[in-house]
Amino acid sequence: MxxxxxxxxxxxxxxxxxxxxxxxxxxxxxxxxxxxxxxxxxxxxxxxxxxxxxxxxxxxxxxxxxxxxxxxxxxxxxxxxxxxxxxxxxxxxxxxxxxxxxxxxxxxxxxxLPLPDEAPLADALLVDAERTAQIHQCLSKLDENTAAHIRSAFFEGYTYAQLAEAADVPLGTMKSWIRRGLQRLRACLEASEAS
Known part of the structure; x- marks a missing residue:
């Protein structure tokens, strides 16, 4: 880890x-x-x-x-x-x-300037905040490396190539790690929505 x-x-x-x-x-x-x-x-x-x-x-x-x-x-x-x-x-x-x-x-x-405000309404912000909390809770259930790679790729804008270089692994390996992590993340989110 x-x-x-x-x-x-x-x-x-x-x-x-x-x-x-x-x-x-x-x-x-x-x-x-x-x-x-x-x-x-x-x-x-x-x-x-x-x-x-x-x-x-x-x-x-x-x-x-x-x-x-x-x-x-x-x-x-x-x-x-x-x-x-x-x-x-x-x-x-x-x-x-x-x-x-x-x-x-x-x-x-x-x-x-006169275009309508596209900012989300308060209830949409609450739904987004709840969804964000679920994502972070599910991320915390992943192993530390996988969670860190997903956060780096999707929240901080790093490319898979940059992550692979930093971890000193082949690009295909990094893609596989993130893909499997996203599958586990999706399953966790679906389970939390069903409950």
Whole structure:
């Protein structure tokens, strides 16, 4: 069983934190590591906000250019690296909307203001909270490694390849572990819903 210092998510987070610190010190190789570890998650954030693949790619490029210039602003004592980078990506995408850099696809910020609030109603939030509690309860019933891999993949945005590398196992093995864990998780959730 992995302890808090050796589970794949912790290892990946520490590697990313180290790369961020090295980038702030001017190590250009660290930017490549950060890009490889975060591009999928950050692209997803930009795409969700901008609604256009090309615009999301442009915003992502802005993210890494700005990161190179402002890496010294990252404070590892205040935020996890992926949380800070996700906020950074979100802000860059929103800035593109506000400054009118978006060519097509996304709704202009001025037109987006009167759109109805899509936030879920209170009763939906309660149902979501209950479902989240069930998921975490069922996750706690899995063995520690499997639960850590599932959390890393689905809650923290790590790819199976990143998890396999961190655990030093073949990609197929990691996929099998997570697939079997998800099957046990699903069975647990179905059992809790039936009771």
């Amino acid at each position: 992995a302890d808090g210092r050796t589970d794949p998510a912790t290892i990946a987070r520490e590697r990313l934190r180290d790369a961020m610190v090295r980038l702030a010190d001017g190590d250009s190789a660290a930017l490549e590591e950060i890009y490889a570890a975060t591009r999928v998650k950050l692209f997803g954030i930009c795409l969700r906000i901008l609604g256009d693949r090309k615009e999301a790619e442009d915003a992502l490029q802005d993210v890494y250019i700005n990161l190179w210039q402002r890496a010294d602003r990252y404070d590892p004592t205040r935020a996890s690296p992926i949380s800070w980078l996700a906020t950074f990506a979100r802000n860059r995408a929103v800035d593109r909307l506000r400054t009118g850099k978006v060519r097509s696809g996304a709704v202009p910020v001025e037109e987006a």
